Amino acid sequence: MKNDRWRNALHEAGHAAMYAGHGIESRAMLLSNGGMVSIDPPGPSPVGRLYAMVLQAGQEAEKLADEAEPPEPPDGDESKLPQAGDVLPKQRANISAGFRAAVDDDLAVARAIVTYCHSHGQALDVDAWGKRLKLVQDKTQQFVRRNKAAIIGIARELYLTGVIDIVPDDEGGFEISRKQDSECSGARSAEAGGPFRG
Numbered sequence: 001m002k003n004d005r006w007r008n009a010l011h012e013a014g015h016a017a018m019y020a021g022h023g024i025e026s027r028a029m030l031l032s033n034g035g036m037v038s039i040d041p042p043g044p045s046p047v048g049r050l051y052a053m054v055l056q057a058g059q060e061a062e063k064l065a066d067e068a069e070p071p072e073p074p075d076g077d078e079s080k081l082p083q084a085g086d087v088l089p090k091q092r093a094n095i096s097a098g099f100r101a102a103v104d105d106d107l108a109v110a111r112a113i114v115t116y117c118h119s120h121g122q123a124l125d126v127d128a129w130g131k132r133l134k135l136v137q138d139k140t141q142q143f144v145r146r147n148k149a150a151i152i153g154i155a156r157e158l159y160l161t162g163v164i165d166i167v168p169d170d171e172g173g174f175e176i177s178r179k180q181d182s183e184c185s186g187a188r189s190a191e192a193g194g195p196f197r198g
């Protein structure tokens, strides 16, 4: 993914919105070379179709850059907006390690599809891979279109702040909370929650 803060913010917002749409809290972060979403609190990654859709939602949401503008930075200078490591300095090393360890979305989608097929006894059924991938792509596209305003809202907040938590509510929506330095005690495992990038 090219280093374009607004596209990155939309991309990560797509991942986070898909999590939130399925009741899963996550943390979205921007880094100097991309972005990342991790499940918050850390836990095992969801598997199967949902996980493939979460992964696929990044590049799908990135397409919204053609129809939505980023917010204006407070002092008009995008380069002064914070990265995740600036907001959470105590976790800087963990964040960097998580980013380095993360797998690119395309590869992760492919793995999720094959894992899903495997769980249905179709591990080597290439036709099944294709059908399930198409289903994931179609459903993700529908989700992103249907939740366009929410995704743009998450992306705008993330674009300005560098780190946000997206917390699902009981009505199928979600709340966004900003992170501050004082809140960032406690190490976060790089692997937990299956962070992904790109």
Ligand SMILES: [Zn+2]
Binding pocket: 011, 012, 015, 055, 058, 059, 105, 196, 197, 198
């Ligand atoms: Zn991604």
